[in-house]
Amino acid sequence: MKSEIIAVGSEMLTPHRQDTNSLYLTEKLNSIGVTVAFKTIVGDRRKDLVNAIRGALGRVDIVLLMGGLGPTEDDLTREAVAESLSLTLRRDATQVAALHARAASWRITIPPNNLKQADVLEGATLLQNANGSAPGQFLDTTFSGYRKLVFLIPGPPHECKALFDEECLPRLRALVPPRHIATRTLKLAMIPESQADKLAAPVYAQFADVETTILAHTGDITLTLQCGKPTLEAAQARVAELAGKLEEVLEEWLYSSEGESLEQIVLYCLGLRQATLAVAESCTGGMVAERITSVPGSSRSFLGGAVVYSDALKTAFAGVPAELIEKHGAVSEEAARALAEGIRQRTGATLGLGVTGIAGPTGATERKPVGLVHFAVADAQKTDVLERTFRGDRQRVREWATQQALDLVRRKLV
Amino acid sequence: MKSEIIAVGSEMLTPHRQDTNSLYLTEKLNSIGVTVAFKTIVGDRRKDLVNAIRGALGRVDIVLLMGGLGPTEDDLTREAVAESLSLTLRRDATQVAALHARAASWRITIPPNNLKQADVLEGATLLQNANGSAPGQFLDTTFSGYRKLVFLIPGPPHECKALFDEECLPRLRALVPPRHIATRTLKLAMIPESQADKLAAPVYAQFADVETTILAHTGDITLTLQCGKPTLEAAQARVAELAGKLEEVLEEWLYSSEGESLEQIVLYCLGLRQATLAVAESCTGGMVAERITSVPGSSRSFLGGAVVYSDALKTAFAGVPAELIEKHGAVSEEAARALAEGIRQRTGATLGLGVTGIAGPTGATERKPVGLVHFAVADAQKTDVLERTFRGDRQRVREWATQQALDLVRRKLV
Numbered sequence: 165m166k167s168e169i170i171a172v173g174s175e176m177l178t179p180h181r182q183d184t185n186s187l188y189l190t191e192k193l194n195s196i197g198v199t200v201a202f203k204t205i206v207g208d209r210r211k212d213l214v215n216a217i218r219g220a221l222g223r224v225d226i227v228l229l230m231g232g233l234g235p236t237e238d239d240l241t242r243e244a245v246a247e248s249l250s251l252t253l254r255r256d257a258t259q260v261a262a263l264h265a266r267a268a269s270w271r272i273t274i275p276p277n278n279l280k281q282a283d284v285l286e287g288a289t290l291l292q293n294a295n296g297s298a299p300g301q302f303l304d305t306t307f308s309g310y311r312k313l314v315f316l317i318p319g320p321p322h323e324c325k326a327l328f329d330e331e332c333l334p335r336l337r338a339l340v341p342p343r344h345i346a347t348r349t350l351k352l353a354m355i356p357e358s359q360a361d362k363l364a365a366p367v368y369a370q371f372a373d374v375e376t377t378i379l380a381h382t383g384d385i386t387l388t389l390q391c392g393k394p395t396l397e398a399a400q401a402r403v404a405e406l407a408g409k410l411e412e413v414l415e416e417w418l419y420s421s422e423g424e425s426l427e428q429i430v431l432y433c434l435g436l437r438q439a440t441l442a443v444a445e446s447c448t449g450g451m452v453a454e455r456i457t458s459v460p461g462s463s464r465s466f467l468g469g470a471v472v473y474s475d476a477l478k479t480a481f482a483g484v485p486a487e488l489i490e491k492h493g494a495v496s497e498e499a500a501r502a503l504a505e506g507i508r509q510r511t512g513a514t515l516g517l518g519v520t521g522i523a524g525p526t527g528a529t530e531r532k533p534v535g536l537v538h539f540a541v542a543d544a545q546k547t548d549v550l551e552r553t554f555r556g557d558r559q560r561v562r563e564w565a566t567q568q569a570l571d572l573v574r575r576k577l578v
Numbered sequence: 579m580k581s582e583i584i585a586v587g588s589e590m591l592t593p594h595r596q597d598t599n600s601l602y603l604t605e606k607l608n609s610i611g612v613t614v615a616f617k618t619i620v621g622d623r624r625k626d627l628v629n630a631i632r633g634a635l636g637r638v639d640i641v642l643l644m645g646g647l648g649p650t651e652d653d654l655t656r657e658a659v660a661e662s663l664s665l666t667l668r669r670d671a672t673q674v675a676a677l678h679a680r681a682a683s684w685r686i687t688i689p690p691n692n693l694k695q696a697d698v699l700e701g702a703t704l705l706q707n708a709n710g711s712a713p714g715q716f717l718d719t720t721f722s723g724y725r726k727l728v729f730l731i732p733g734p735p736h737e738c739k740a741l742f743d744e745e746c747l748p749r750l751r752a753l754v755p756p757r758h759i760a761t762r763t764l765k766l767a768m769i770p771e772s773q774a775d776k777l778a779a780p781v782y783a784q785f786a787d788v789e790t791t792i793l794a795h796t797g798d799i800t801l802t803l804q805c806g807k808p809t810l811e812a813a814q815a816r817v818a819e820l821a822g823k824l825e826e827v828l829e830e831w832l833y834s835s836e837g838e839s840l841e842q843i844v845l846y847c848l849g850l851r852q853a854t855l856a857v858a859e860s861c862t863g864g865m866v867a868e869r870i871t872s873v874p875g876s877s878r879s880f881l882g883g884a885v886v887y888s889d890a891l892k893t894a895f896a897g898v899p900a901e902l903i904e905k906h907g908a909v910s911e912e913a914a915r916a917l918a919e920g921i922r923q924r925t926g927a928t929l930g931l932g933v934t935g936i937a938g939p940t941g942a943t944e945r946k947p948v949g950l951v952h953f954a955v956a957d958a959q960k961t962d963v964l965e966r967t968f969r970g971d972r973q974r975v976r977e978w979a980t981q982q983a984l985d986l987v988r989r990k991l992v
Contacts, residue, residue, distance in 0.1 A: 175793045177614045178802070179605035182596065191593035200591045201626055205617040208791075212615055212637070219633045223626070236775040236792065237783075275776050295970060320794075322974060377594050388594070443885075449871025450864030453885040457863025460939050460972055468891040471857075471867040473882035477925060481884065481895060511891060525874055558874055 167226035174207035197343035213244035231319030235278035291331035346399035349423030383567035433577035434465035439514035443469035444507035447521035482506035500538035586645035588621035611757030627658035645733030647712040649692035705745035760813035763837030797981035847991035848879035853928035857883035858921035861935035896920035914952035
């Protein structure tokens, strides 16, 4: 079955904002055998919305509308679907009560215009929104004599994704002819995309029935293998066979065969060894800690650390001697080593990580270019050091350095 | 005049690839007063392409097609435009010669099917492609009795952008009535979107000639005002008038009238007062430091800080007495206050920020729910404290808490 995703919102027609929800929906739709034939982005103008909705109803079986369900005057998706399909909208008393209750729990009163979120399309099933006030809606209807499935989904990413998974996907699975899909996700760290593809291509080219995609993001490569077969066993066996061969050629950089993030793997390895980690980061400014603490339960293995942006804090929090900084500079192997060993000692962690570099755009010297970063990981026995120079702007250098730092900790643990 | 951008290519309908050229085109189109009313993404299927092109011709004045001009079998844009507008395609001898010459310069011979790149639409002007073999095409034509401008542009980003700038933009400038655009971006922190709209709507509703959009992202509201007039002065005056009135009603939450980020404003305020900041963050795990250090030059005002994930580090790095944590808990007003005052003292910063809370999904107690966060900002005179409870998953709670923490520092400074 063919689908179209319509992202609603004038902000996505500016130079500054893009629809990204549709990538998530596409992955989930593909996994149950639904192709996305069109994506449309339309602004908050009722006439344009009706035009886009009618266009979609005329060319696909499943129409997914994201956005325009909020309380403001330019949230017009409900009204536009009603007009497109000549349906009435009625205000649902239960939903009105729910909106009042929600507002009361926030100790505010709800403005009358916000109650439009309780308007329900004739014949629609309401879809529970666990993360916001506007419910989704689902219509199993007809257009020009053909059956059409129409979903109205809230736009904010966390609402959209949760509601799609919990309310739309089960309904689609029940209505779409079954096809069994097996997927495997291999993750690699710190290998250039071109090198990964050069090694992987001769292998996956022999598996024409497995769709293999390579996605690169600042030092992190995701290889996704997907195969559809009449039985799940056949699909899984084929994907496992290709995964095994790819793991062989990519072993040196592979950190996960199940799609986990690098920070999850680091925490998993720390847990296995009953080890703890503390970090002293300069140029990454908290990014390493932020990635690690994004994982629920990270407090079991991650003690914390210091963002030692100024030289004085390198001394105060990680005990880096002022003379060492004076002699070798804050961006040096010696400073990284002292940061790692110092933070380890100060916190009592099993492992200490030190990161110091020049994120740019300023701060370079004749011998130390923008992008230069020194890393060190210390345990009780030994301190491993690494020097890398990354290309790109401030954000890129920081992201690369964070990825490299996490990979260094992982390599120390495996 | 209204335009639609159609991005052609099945790869942009997968979960892994997105159209990004359209952002560039949108910026350039807006700068000459052309709005983008729709964006469509369609795969390399002729029937779908014709459907998308006819849809666009029916609803806008200017249609820009990107992609599908290459030499392979699934490059079908030329054929689909011909079918949509009932035009013939003829093979252009000059273009054929150019393709042969180009191939010869690469010391290869051109496969016969590649010559389709020399097919020209009836009545089209060829657009020089400085960076690739497929030329663009431009049609000034009619559809259902209305004048339509149609541009065929190659898909690879460097070809697309250069050809658009050099060949499309001058033609559009000559054909589109001159209109000057003024824009203003207001930023608000920690006001619910519905409340912002309730306050703003009665004001902007009186300015029908200024397009106002509201965008919300975890405690951060962006209000964009855009107005087009025959002269730039008129457009600027109108936008400034609306901005002034909005600033009045939204003053309490407004932190920027020029689109800066909250972290930029915090650093700007620190700079003005020649003040420095250090942070001690627990549940945000480095996110506050990461946002501040994402700004180039932040090292002038930001000393760094501590990610005090474990209780022991709260004591070691911010001097929070173990007895205080024992008595009040790590998530308490007292702990936040001690973190702020302690990190200020330890680092010698003008301002100290303390953040401690329960990001979830675990860690809640009967009296302390997931989402509860205590904040404190200390200077030499006084420590301000704040308690908030945020809803949502771990990531949402951390993002809200980070935004709130930055806003608290800003409020301390203004």
